[in-house]
Amino acid sequence: MSNLKKFLLTVTVGIVALILEFGFHQARVAFWLIAIVGGIMTISMLIGMVQTLRSGKYGVDILAITAIVATLLVGEYWASLMVLVMLTGGDSLEDYASHQAGRELQSLLNNSPQIAHRIDGEEVTELKVDEVQVGDTILVKPGELVPVDGRVIAGESFVDESSLTGESKPIEKQINDELMSGSINGDAALRFKVTKSAKDSQYQTLVKLVQESEAKPAHFVRLADRYAVPFTLIAYIIGGIAWFVSKDPVRFAEVLVVASPCPLILAAPVALVAGMSRSSRNGIVVKTGTTIEKLVRAKSIAFDKTGTLTEGKLSVEEIKVVSENISREDLVIYAASGEQESSHILARSLIAYAKAEKLSLLPVANLEEVTGQGIQAIVEDKEIRVGKAAFAGSNTELSSEKTAVYVSIAGQYVGYITFTDIVREESAETIKELNQLGITKTIMLTGDHQSIAKQIAEEVGISEVHAECLPEEKINVIKTLSDGDRPGIMVGDGVNDAPALAVADVGIAMGAHGSTAASESADAVILKDDLSRVSEAVRLSQDTMRIARQSVLIGIVICVILMLIASTGVIPALLGAALQEVIDTVSILSALRARKDR
Template identity: 50%
Template sequence: MTRAVAALRHYPLVAAALAVGAVGLVLLAIELELAARILVSVFAAAVALKEGVSMVRRLLSGQFGLDLLAVMAITATLLVGEYWASLIIVFMLAGGEALEDYAENRARRELSALLDRVPQRAHRIGPDGAIVDIPVDAVAVGDRLLVRPAEIVPVDARLDSLEGAFDESSLTGESLPVDKESGDEVASGSVNGPAAVEIIASALAADSQYQRIVELVREASESKAPLVRLADRYAVPFTLLSLAIAGIAWAVSGDPVRFAEVLVVATPCPLLIAAPVAFMGGMSSAARNGVVVKNAGTLEKLSRARTVAFDKTGTLTKGHPEVVDVRPAAGEGTANLSADELLRLVGSAERYSSHVLAAALQQAAERRGLALSDSTDAREVATHGVAATLDGRALVVGKPAFVAEAIAEDAAPIIRPELPSGEAAVYAAVDGLFAGTIVLRDRVRDESAETVAALGPLGVTRVLMVTGDVEATARPIADALGIDEVHAECLPADKVRIVREAEPRPVVMVGDGVNDAPVLAVADVGIAMGARGATAAGESADAVVLVDDVSRVVEAITIGHQTVRIALQSIWLGIIISVGLMLIASVGLLPAVVGALLQEVVDLVAILAALRAVRAGTRGVPARPSRRVPQLTR
């Protein structure tokens, strides 16, 4: 009851229509029919006058809307004495806003859920072990935080506890808890599992993933799609058709009531409601599937996408080096280590390095379950490598020239493998003997090939790779993924020019780095890989993929197709039902009051049809990659 009262307060015109109707029925019950007629007629005329003034203002500004028919229907029913039908039409117009709000709120649930879950407090652990609650904005990088069971992670961080399980469904759509180990990244907004864990903050609250997502959601929830105005494109022909049917019915029957009865069922509320509800549903579905669409009009463009351009590094590839081969040296004058022992020693030494490859080497050893050793004398020689004593053995890791200096004169020399473009090698020596090399490269994402292949059935006729890498690096990856057109060694200005000139349009650009921000802004639809990508890329893009999964681009295009189709289906469903009711009314089989009540049913049918967009997506999308551990070759 309380909720109903609050709703009526929020929609005063609905409350007024209900009140007038109730009083009118009471007057009829006590046989004051004239008083009931006057009350209802004056109220309906006042609403028609108010709506008419607004309509005239829109007409003067060049906007021809379907609300013209509603005003004409109210006026016509009043003129022929069908005042109860007039009241029902008023209630329908007033209730349409409430129905639309309800539908949009349901469709927006996944979007608003992110806003409702913004963390406000964090539990900071002091040097003495004391726990102090602080505002999340006061968290500094490096702070040690406690996250209790079922609490939301307040900022981006690294797990300091040995292990933990986190629910990332609000961020990624992944329904199962994700297991993390010490050192793994934990995204803000994920929900901790059944055990308390400690984390080390790696970003401020304002720079954390969840806060960036919240800002994107705010933009998304306030947007309005160009296709929403599609209903108004039907305004002129639909109005002319309605007036023609009503006029013919009047002329043939000689009864002006027929004219009013036809216009009653021509009221266009379903057309006005269907499109915006469908697009809000599509945006909701996209958010639930890990893609924040900033502007609802983006869905309409995605549905018509004909060209898709991909950046390479961080988009089609993982964007960070991974160990792909461990090559221990064998034979006389070498260290003769096993592959596991070589990787273990190198991973141990790289714990003391700040080089970009250090983390990949350490992680590769940890993934194999190798126990890393500590060193008390490790030292890093900037841009060259690391020297350390590990388990009583002298280890040198780094560039070949740096390692060669540590090799004894009578030992076997360093062997430099021939590496294809895009690969790098780290060399190692143990106790003055060459120990071997470890090869790293930026790996192609598991889902990239399936993603490219899935674009064709969605109407995409041209796929490009636009990258700053050299041709020798980009071409083999493009060939493996089935991309024929490669633009290599591109500066940001080159990418902008290529995408701006690309045909056929619309053009979708997918990228992740700061250098992709300009081209994402100039594309018809810019999609940023936002799970690890630069903030600049996310801010300039029209949509942001929240998970490290490029196949969500196909998901977004699929949702765009289905959303537009559902919006158009809902619009045409409203038109067909309305025309059918007009034809029935034209032969005198549909009294004005009954027709007005049936329009409420048509409204509900249109809304329910449009709400199907909440479930858009997932069909024709490549399977999401499993969380498997990369296997290293020996």
């Protein structure tokens, strides 16, 4: 039976009992009605308490059970009913508060794309999102949700990505720009080529993350039971002394009635759900409450370099032409045109450079990605090859420390283009903020060369560098952190980071352009392409846990004060039961402060 149904049943029984006693003067019938319902509820709670004890934990249900039994035994059956109303009402209120606190997360599920318009020649057919294939051409009409991830091939429009990244400003999309599923198209139609199937697209991945975050229990909810043992002992001691001094067993019942366990039961989970909701509004999906706890206590953090500390796109550094038959501009146009349907980081960087230089790209046909070598395609009836030196026909190759692509046109090697990392503007400030938040050890893990890695580490303020790392070596660095450096955080974005993200105490994936594997392996996902959200995640977690603890302690303090007052006999059992709802409300309102950005 749901908490709401239990609450409605208890209220209905109370109304019937009121009519019986005060309408028909059947006090004994009213007593037995309340006693039977109270007994059933108490047995149900007792079974739950035994299951909790068997799992090796101690809960606070024993206080509520004792209060109900004690008030029935001393004849205060209306107080017993009030305790039941408060407990079932409190549980219902917790469900409501959790739902309200998590509504930003739920909005992802509510807006999930369902259909797509596929273009076959001149015909447009409607099909389910799950039936869309990579390579299909899809039409997204004005005001519609983008069904799957892709790249624009026709049209220009402004797109709302706020549900994905938290960025309220619409983003202009032109030819070759990436589209994320779940974003909302503006006032012009777009055609795009599908780059990921529905199950791997951005929006569906986020939906999966939301479902995980709701399914996995938050560890701190159980930590609230740490307070249960001393709190229960205090209640029994105060009640026992009041009974002993007054020689009146009713006094014991009156103390237990106001010893509400609800602050322990409600405050922590409501605060954590509220904090997770607040994080989602700031572009951070946190999967579990355990992640929030670990972020609070974190002592070290490791970063992947490319796509994390750097922008995930490289800037063109040098364009070298070795043929007299082609200009630097033509070299870029042919290379970028050939790469325009590739999702590789160098392709994105080259196309971005061509756009910035206002160069018009040429139509591409027969694009083929040759694994480990590069791409070949037909541009203006000429075969274009862009990739490694030997693949493009070059006899010489630059130093391995240089990132470069070599270009051939119609079988003739014509030149190369080199790239350099663009360090994120926010990287250095993020490292500084993390240090201020208590994370003193910072590490860079990269497959790049030592000299490049060291230069970037010095620029952003990272203290320890592990260069030329394979995925297995990244895992070893994470695994061998000392106890004093734990919990440790790993931040990455690529498929090769997924194993390290999974073994870290807290894995944080840069999800805006990162791989699905990285997002699924991580404990938290940054939705916006902004590294400062990492330090923001730590700050929000610290704020959330502070509010959770405050809310628990506020409820306990109020309970103890009321118990002391009740021990004098000033608070009747019925009034004490009513005061429980005040304590519950104060605790929940305090916990919901975690939703608000300050």
